[in-house]
C-alpha cells in the first residue's frame with residue numbers, strides 16, 4: 198500500500214452497535230414442540246452460564262449500546278434466578294421482554310418480576326384447541342396456559358400472543374384470532390414455521406399446502422378489517438412460498454446479539470448449523486471483542502463476501518442475500534444466495550421441496566413427527 202492508497206479498514210462503513218440482546222437462558226423446556234428452533238443436538242451443550250456470568254454479559258452489552266433484552270430459551274422460567282436477572286437488566290436500563298410458554302409462571306413469580314421492572318411478556322400457544330395444543334407440545338398444558346394468560350392481564354401487561362403456524366393449525370387461524378380477542382390480546386403474532394432446528398427435521402410434516410396458506414391469509418385479512426384497531430395481527434407468509442428472501446436478522450451481526458445458554462455468542466439463533474465457523478464464548482472473550490473483532494461476527498457482515506447473483510444485485514442492501522443458514526441447509530454453501538430468491542439458480546429446489554411435501558401429505562399417511570425431546574436429541578447427536 199503506498200501513501201496515497203487509503204487503508205481498506207477506513208473505507209469500510211463503521212460497525213453499528215448491537216441493539217437487541219437475546220439471552221437464551223436455558224435449552225431446558227417442559228414442552229416438546231416439533232417446530233422448536235433450538236438446536237437439534239442441544240443435549241450436548243456445556244453447562245449454563247451462572248447468574249454472575251449473565252450479569253457480566255448484560256453489563257457489557259449495555260455498555261456497547263444494546264437497549265432491548267429478551268429472556269428466552271428453552272423455557273426461561275426454569276431458571277430460578279430469572280427474577281434476579283430481570284431486576285439487574287432493569288437496573289442497567291434495558292427494556293426487557295420475557296418470551297415464554299407460560300409454564301411455571303406463578304402469580305408469586307410474576308409479582309416479583311413486575312416489581313423487578315419486567316416490561317413485556319410474549320406468551321406462546323400451539324393452537325386454539327386443547328387437543329392440538331397438547332398434541333403439538335406433547336404435554337397437557339392448554340388450561341395452564343389459559344390461566345397464565347389471565348394472570349398476565351391481571352398484572353396489566355400488554356398481551357402479546359405468539360402462535361407458530363403450520364399445516365396442522367393453519368385451518369384454525371380464524372378460531373385462533375377469536376381466542377386471542379377473548380383473551381384481550383393487543384398484539385397477535387401468527388408466525389409461520391421457520392425451517393431451522395427441529396422445524397427443519399420435521400419440514401415435510403409441517404409444510405402447509407399453498408391452498409391452506411391462501412385460505413388462512415384471506416381469513417386473517419377479513420378479520421383484520423372487522424376487528425380494526427382492537428388487536429394488531431402480524432401474519433407473515435412462509436418464505437418457501439415467496440420469490441424474495443427475508444432480510445434475515447436485518448443483516449448478519451447488524452443489530453442482533455444472541456447468547457446461547459452455555460455462553461456461545463451468535464449473530465442469529467441458527468448460526469451454529471453453519472460449518473467451519475468457531476463462535477466465540479463470553480466465558481473467554483469480551484462482548485465488545487466478540488461483536489467488533491471476532492471472525493465469526495465479521496464473516497458475513499456487509500456485502501463484500503457475496504457471490505453472484507447477490508454481488509451484482511441492486512437488492513443486496515435490502516435483503517442482505519437472505520439467510521446464511523437457509524443457503525447452507527439447502528445449497529451446501531452459506532455464501533450462496535438464499536434459494537428462496539427467484540434469482541438463485543437453486544430456487545427450483547425450494548419449489549420441489551414444497552411440492553414433495555404436499556404430494557407425500559396427500560399420498561402417504563403422515564410420517565412420524567420427531568418431537569423435541571432429550572431422547573430424540575441424544576439420538577441425533
Ligand code: SF4
Nearest residue numbers: 226228230233271298
Ligand atoms: S418452541 Fe416449544 S419446545 Fe421449543 S423452547 Fe419454545 S415452548 Fe419449548
Ligand code: SF4
Nearest residue numbers: 507510512513518538
Ligand atoms: S439475488 Fe441476492 S441480493 Fe438479489 S434479491 Fe436475491 S437474495 Fe437478494
